Amino acid sequence: SQTIHQWPATLVQPVGSPLSLECTVEGTSNPNLYWYRQAAGRGLQLLFYSVGIGQISSEVPQNLSASRPQDRQFILSSKKLLLSDSGFYLCAWSGYDTGNSNQPQHFGDGTRLSIL
Amino acid sequence: AQSVAQPEDQVNVAEGNPLTVKCTYSVSGNPYLFWYVQYPNRGLQFLLKYITGDNLVKGSYGFEAEFNKSQTSFHLKKPSALVSDSALYFCAVRDGGIKAAGNKLTFGGGTRVLVKP
Numbered sequence: 001s002q003t004i005h006q007w008p009a010t011l012v013q014p015v016g017s018p019l020s021l022e023c024t025v026e027g028t029s030n031p032n033l034y035w036y037r038q039a040a041g042r043g044l045q046l047l048f049y050s051v052g053i054g055q056i057s058s059e060v061p062q063n064l065s066a067s068r069p070q071d072r073q074f075i076l077s078s079k080k081l082l083l084s085d086s087g088f089y090l091c092a093w094s095g096y097d098t099g100n101s102n103q104p105q106h107f108g109d110g111t112r113l114s115i116l
Numbered sequence: 117a118q119s120v121a122q123p124e125d126q127v128n129v130a131e132g133n134p135l136t137v138k139c140t141y142s143v144s145g146n147p148y149l150f151w152y153v154q155y156p157n158r159g160l161q162f163l164l165k166y167i168t169g170d171n172l173v174k175g176s177y178g179f180e181a182e183f184n185k186s187q188t189s190f191h192l193k194k195p196s197a198l199v200s201d202s203a204l205y206f207c208a209v210r211d212g213g214i215k216a217a218g219n220k221l222t223f224g225g226g227t228r229v230l231v232k233p
Contacts (some may be wrong), residue, residue: 006159032218032219034220042204042225042226043223043224043225043226044160044206044223046220049218049220051218057218090159090160092159092160094219102148102165102167102210102212103219104150104162104165105162105219105221106162107152107159107160107161108159109157109158109159110157110158110159112157
């Protein structure tokens with residue numbers, strides 16, 4: 001069966017420090033991968049998605065970047081964190097599709113990031 | 117463009133009573149519709165989906181959802197709510213008429229469900 005892992009679960013960082021959040025998926029090949037941010041326990045904002053190694057699409061301009069160095073690894077990074085980067089970051093995956101898929105996305109348990 | 121609306125920020129229901137969480141959507145093609153549940157400090161858990169076929173879809177934990185094309189709605193229901201159903205619920209949609217890489221979903225703003233004993 002497929003599983004998704006995110007770490008760390010919580011992170012407290014000072015303003016201006018770098019960030020690296022990691023997400024890995026097991027039990028599937030060539031998944032679509034996603035990074036979301038959830039503010040104040042409500043709506044989800046899609047930050048990045050990836051359909052393959054090295055292929056990253058950004059949904060919103062921001063202080064963050066994403067990379068996919070391996071098929072089942074997705075990394076969210078920042079060189080200098082801002083106070084506004086605080087939030088709950090969720091990674092998700094869905095099965096490989098040809099562009100018209102009805103497959104659900106499956107989520108990790110998230111990283112709660114607090115910027116001081 | 118695809119969009120989804122959850123008109124209620126919060127739904128309160130007594131344990132044992134029926135639960136309904138409302139969702140309406142807008143797509144240009146055929147809708148692919150999903151419901152998720154989120155417990156505190158956890159990720160979203162997939163409950164059920166509608167792609168085609170029977171308008172009543174059954175999912176996990178006794179939940180079901182009814183697709184209504186004329187009303188562009190996909191309301192989540194449970195006949196008898198439990199205290200443990202208290203959580204945040206999200207409806208999501210994908211426009212099945214658009215072929216685009218990434219399988220991106222559009223999520224509603226979420227509805228908080230509080231089931232009181």
